[in-house]
Amino acid sequence: MNYFDLTAVKAAEAVNNKEISARHLIENILEHCIDLNKKLNTFTYIAGTEALEHADSVDQKINSGYSMPLAGVPIAIGDNIAYKEMPAGLGSGAFRDYKPPFSAAAVEKLIGAGAVVIGKTNTGDMGIALNKALSPAGPALNPWNINRISESAGAAALAVRQCMLILESDSEGALRQGAATCGVFGLRPTPGRISRYGLNICSGSFDQVGLAAAAVADVSLAFQAVVGYDERDILTSVSRESRVKSEPGKIPNEIKLAFSPESFDLIDPISAEKLSQFRERCSSHGFILVETPLKLLNNALKAFYVITYAETSSTFARFDGIRYGRAAEADNLEDLYYKTRRLTFGHEAQRRSVFGTYLLSKGNFEHYYQQALKVWSLVKQEFAETMSNCDFLVLPTVKSTALKESEDSDFLKLLDEDIFTAPVTMTGLPSLTLPAWRENNFPAGIQLIGHPFSDEMLINIADIIKAEIEYPVPGNSEGEAG
Amino acid sequence: MSYEVVIGLEVHVELHTQSKLFCACPNRFVPDPNVNTCSVCLGFPGALPRLNSEAVSLALLASLALNCEIASISYFDRKNYFYPDMPKGYQISQYFEPIGRNGHIDIEDDRGELKRICIGRVHMEEDAGKLVHSLAGDASMVDYNRAGVPLIEIVTEPDLRSSGEARRYLEKLKGILEYVRVSDCKMEEGSLRCDANISLRPMGSTILGSKTELKNMNSFKAVEKSLEHEIRRQKKILDSGSHVITQTLRWDDNSQQTIAMRGKLQAHDYRCFTDPELAPIELTEAEIEKARSSLPEMAEARACRFVKEYGLPDYDARVLTASRSMADYFENCLKLYDNPKLVSNWVMGELTARLNSTGLDIEQCAFLPDHLAELLNMVDENVISGKIAKDVLDKSFEKGKSPRQVVEDEGLLQISDQSELETVIDVVIAGNPESVDNYLGGKTKAIGFLVGQVMKETRGKANPQLVNELLVKKLQEQQSQH
Numbered sequence: 028m029n030y031f032d033l034t035a036v037k038a039a040e041a042v043n044n045k046e047i048s049a050r051h052l053i054e055n056i057l058e059h060c061i062d063l064n065k066k067l068n069t070f071t072y073i074a075g076t077e078a079l080e081h082a083d084s085v086d087q088k089i090n091s092g093y094s095m096p097l098a099g100v101p102i103a104i105g106d107n108i109a110y111k112e113m114p115a116g117l118g119s120g121a122f123r124d125y126k127p128p129f130s131a132a133a134v135e136k137l138i139g140a141g142a143v144v145i146g147k148t149n150t151g152d153m154g155i156a157l158n159k160a161l162s163p164a165g166p167a168l169n170p171w172n173i174n175r176i177s178e179s180a181g182a183a184a185l186a187v188r189q190c191m192l193i194l195e196s197d198s199e200g201a202l203r204q205g206a207a208t209c210g211v212f213g214l215r216p217t218p219g220r221i222s223r224y225g226l227n228i229c230s231g232s233f234d235q236v237g238l239a240a241a242a243v244a245d246v247s248l249a250f251q252a253v254v255g256y257d258e259r260d261i262l263t264s265v266s267r268e269s270r271v272k273s274e275p276g277k278i279p280n281e282i283k284l285a286f287s288p289e290s291f292d293l294i295d296p297i298s299a300e301k302l303s304q305f306r307e308r309c310s311s312h313g314f315i316l317v318e319t320p321l322k323l324l325n326n327a328l329k330a331f332y333v334i335t336y337a338e339t340s341s342t343f344a345r346f347d348g349i350r351y352g353r354a355a356e357a358d359n360l361e362d363l364y365y366k367t368r369r370l371t372f373g374h375e376a377q378r379r380s381v382f383g384t385y386l387l388s389k390g391n392f393e394h395y396y397q398q399a400l401k402v403w404s405l406v407k408q409e410f411a412e413t414m415s416n417c418d419f420l421v422l423p424t425v426k427s428t429a430l431k432e433s434e435d436s437d438f439l440k441l442l443d444e445d446i447f448t449a450p451v452t453m454t455g456l457p458s459l460t461l462p463a464w465r466e467n468n469f470p471a472g473i474q475l476i477g478h479p480f481s482d483e484m485l486i487n488i489a490d491i492i493k494a495e496i497e498y499p500v501p502g503n504s505e506g507e508a509g
Numbered sequence: 510m511s512y513e514v515v516i517g518l519e520v521h522v523e524l525h526t527q528s529k530l531f532c533a534c535p536n537r538f539v540p541d542p543n544v545n546t547c548s549v550c551l552g553f554p555g556a557l558p559r560l561n562s563e564a565v566s567l568a569l570l571a572s573l574a575l576n577c578e579i580a581s582i583s584y585f586d587r588k589n590y591f592y593p594d595m596p597k598g599y600q601i602s603q604y605f606e607p608i609g610r611n612g613h614i615d616i617e618d619d620r621g622e623l624k625r626i627c628i629g630r631v632h633m634e635e636d637a638g639k640l641v642h643s644l645a646g647d648a649s650m651v652d653y654n655r656a657g658v659p660l661i662e663i664v665t666e667p668d669l670r671s672s673g674e675a676r677r678y679l680e681k682l683k684g685i686l687e688y689v690r691v692s693d694c695k696m697e698e699g700s701l702r703c704d705a706n707i708s709l710r711p712m713g714s715t716i717l718g719s720k721t722e723l724k725n726m727n728s729f730k731a732v733e734k735s736l737e738h739e740i741r742r743q744k745k746i747l748d749s750g751s752h753v754i755t756q757t758l759r760w761d762d763n764s765q766q767t768i769a770m771r772g773k774l775q776a777h778d779y780r781c782f783t784d785p786e787l788a789p790i791e792l793t794e795a796e797i798e799k800a801r802s803s804l805p806e807m808a809e810a811r812a813c814r815f816v817k818e819y820g821l822p823d824y825d826a827r828v829l830t831a832s833r834s835m836a837d838y839f840e841n842c843l844k845l846y847d848n849p850k851l852v853s854n855w856v857m858g859e860l861t862a863r864l865n866s867t868g869l870d871i872e873q874c875a876f877l878p879d880h881l882a883e884l885l886n887m888v889d890e891n892v893i894s895g896k897i898a899k900d901v902l903d904k905s906f907e908k909g910k911s912p913r914q915v916v917e918d919e920g921l922l923q924i925s926d927q928s929e930l931e932t933v934i935d936v937v938i939a940g941n942p943e944s945v946d947n948y949l950g951g952k953t954k955a956i957g958f959l960v961g962q963v964m965k966e967t968r969g970k971a972n973p974q975l976v977n978e979l980l981v982k983k984l985q986e987q988q989s990q991h
Contacts, residue, residue: 115554117554127553127554127555128548128553129548131555223557224556224557227554227555228557230785231784231785231786232785258559259556260559261559261788337782338785340589341587341782343598344589344591345552345596347593347598350551350596351554360593364591384780387780387781389778392780392782396782
């Protein structure tokens with residue numbers, strides 16, 4: 028059996044049916060993972076015997092008659108999400124050897140469903156997106172184009188089957204963008220559907236725990252395992268109410284898809300051409316198309332970053348070396364703060380601390396932060412109007428698939444890459460990125476955005492679109508590293 | 510020149526909850542450092558705050574008892590500043606929308622007239638930890654047991670005009686907060702802390718002078734003294750034509766003066782913004798009314814009722830109702846012993862004296878209301894004499910035994926056994942021929958001495974009335990024999 032063609036669904040089936048053992052599966056995946064990591068740098072920690080022992084315990088359960096939805100499925104977790112069995116580096120030199128005292132709620136749930144954690148995926152500086160924030164571990168690379176930094180290390184790992192499921196954070200859209208450029212499925216759920224307990228939050232308003240997998244059925248399976256109320260994250264109290272939307276239409280001509288004219292203007296011409304073709308295909312397959320203006324994307328992006336920077340500067344204040352992480356040698360208190368924070372934060376985390384502090388200072392608070400809050404509410408309003416006219420909104424995920432590693436230096440241009448994802452984050456709508464077409468052999472994904480709490484519907488509709496529309500199979504031989 | 514004194518007080522009160530404000534750690538004092546801590550109150554990456562509903566209930570009760578308007582929606586904000594006793598680098602507080610506004614309490618001014626002191630706001634916040642400096646001065650240690658303990662801050666308008674008014678305000682406030690059982694309000698233990706803002710202005714002026722802030726006052730007396738000191742100091746400065754410098758001063762109890770504070774407590778830009786990790790507190794009209802109706806009868810109303818219902822003198826009623834526990838004690842005792850004035854005398858006299866000398870609170874004392882009722886009943890039933898009753902109270906108070914038990918164990922039962930008393934009386938008559946002769950010679954007062962001798966012989970246990978009767982009978986017998 029070729030383990031690398033397996034989806035998570037198939038792997039769990041095989042383990043549950045005792046066609047393969049979890050140990051054998053994990054052994055093979057680990058070997059493959061270590062091998063590819065030399066080239067892609069997608070993992071900052073790869074498990075050894077602990078994963079095998081865990082796989083053994085899964086096998087034991089199977090042998091004693093249990094069946095588990097994710098039996099033996101190898102999963103990877105972002106290095107800014109806590110799992111007490113493994114170090115959580117947070118993308119910081121000061122946390123290289125830090126073992127968190129607890130595990131994230133979502134990690135616990137996946138393990139409870141039979142999954143085996145095989146390692147921690149690379150994150151940028153302090154958990155900020157990899158393509159924006161250099162961490163001591165260096166960038167993870169996109170397996171389709173190793174000149175390009177992957178926005179999400181986990182998405183890159185999925186594309187080459189270093190693992191079958193990942194749990195990573197999504198704020199401005201790193202997980203969705205990584206999924207789009209690596210050709211996998213990435214879900215940013217409605218806030219409150221997945222507990223954030225255990226995620227090192229930068230911006231409390233926007234950071235969420237997201238999921239990605241190489242197959243949409245895998246996303247569905249993983250989502251079912253992690254969704255729901257967790258008393259340690261008050262945001263999940265919404266999951267106790269029955270707000271979850273019912274099933275949508277089963278066939279395209281019962282489903283209204285909205286496209287925004289602005290998205291064609293804001294992406295590069297090649298991508299715009301592909302997006303038109305995609306829209307045509309949707310139309311010819313019978314989906315009902317509507318057009319909706321989204322005039323606030325640019326302003327939304329700016330407001331997003333004002334709020335993110337402000338919140339991040341405050342959240343990062345806890346990293347003083349006194350309770351956890353490494354503390355610098357210092358002569359006095361001020362010196363301790365100064366040196367420890369330089370030791371802990373890379374360039375981008377420092378920038379967010381300094382800019383964020385500036386944005387919240389007297390005078391600037393009124394001019395920038397409070398204005399950004401107003402823009403935020405207008406953005407929510409605009410998207411709410413859009414959603415009232417459709418079942419799903421279709422937006423690009425990235426501006427261009429052609430972004431190169433060397434462009435990293437242009438900081439503002441990098442932020443501009445989030446023009447389609449960060450505004451969606453602000454709305455609190457669930458968003459799923461799915462592979463949609465190829466550009467120069469590189470995969471490209473589009474975002475499907477649903478009504479609040481329609482995460483399950485979103486996964487279903489992605490499955491319908493997948494069935495209707497041709498898209499590249501991720502991780503096939505055409506991939507640079509696959 | 511004559512000046513008007515303008516004082517505003519900021520009082521922090523620890524709420525008497527089971528657990529901390531945002532985690533399940535116990536809210537109680539322990540001597541060992543960092544015992545009552547967890548990943549939430551230590552601000553670990555990935556841990557999320559969740560609000561303690563008991564703290565909200567108590568803050569709501571306190572706000573209502575202070576006649577505040579209650580916000581139907583209030584928020585938690587972050588107050589950002591660096592200090593090692595703040596685990597997160599910010600304090601969670603209610604900066605923009607406090608739970609209570611526009612309250613008041615009435616006190617007596619310096620002429621004994623009723624005066625209303627306006628309370629601008631009552632807001633909830635978390636306490637910080639404590640820094641402990643080593644004796645050698647070479648190390649500072651931090652104890653986070655107190656970090657995250659719920660507080661309310663009660664801020665007056667600048668309505669107070671003298672140190673005496675300030676003290677009376679504090680006494681009244683303490684009384685109210687104790688009555689609603691939100692805090693034990695012990696200034697010496699830090700569960701009630703007071704900062705004062707004070708300025709002087711020429712009599713008749715409506716413009717506020719420049720103020721100083723006084724800190725580190727750990728008793729009501731210290732508040733009064735430091736304000737008096739500061740009034741004299743400011744007056745001297747103004748009289749000399751200089752200006753008062755706006756600064757924070759620390760009261761030094763040893764030297765009995767205010768000292769300017771250095772360093773960390775200079776003017777700050779706290780960069781407050783709403784905490785994105787916490788939901789707002791939403792209170793419905795029904796919830797507010799339910800809390801209002803659960804408020805206990807407050808001291809003044811209760812004193813009035815004591816006068817009317819129990820016929821107590823004003824003075825007694827005021828003393829008994831000054832503390833809710835004492836008033837409860839009194840009324841609980843009355844249920845079993847229906848003589849209000851006698852109970853009042855015992856509670857205000859004998860019991861209070863013993864509480865004062867042992868430093869115990871009435872609710873800590875082992876001598877319960879039913880014990881007092883039992884004691885008084887025993888006196889009425891001639892089981893013990895009034896004099897012995899005080900000894901019984903001592904023993905019962907000390908050992909927590911019921912008075913009846915004490916009387917039995919200590920052999921303090923009143924001797925009403927006629928033959929036993931007659932034996933003693935015979936001895937006394939035989940031993941005091943002079944007094945006997947005096948009595949028989951018509952000096953009936955001499956009987957008092959003889960009764961006293963009998964009491965002495967029985968160490969006070971004899972029933973004095975019975976002794977009297979038996980003595981008279983015996984002496985008359987002697988007379989008739991002669």
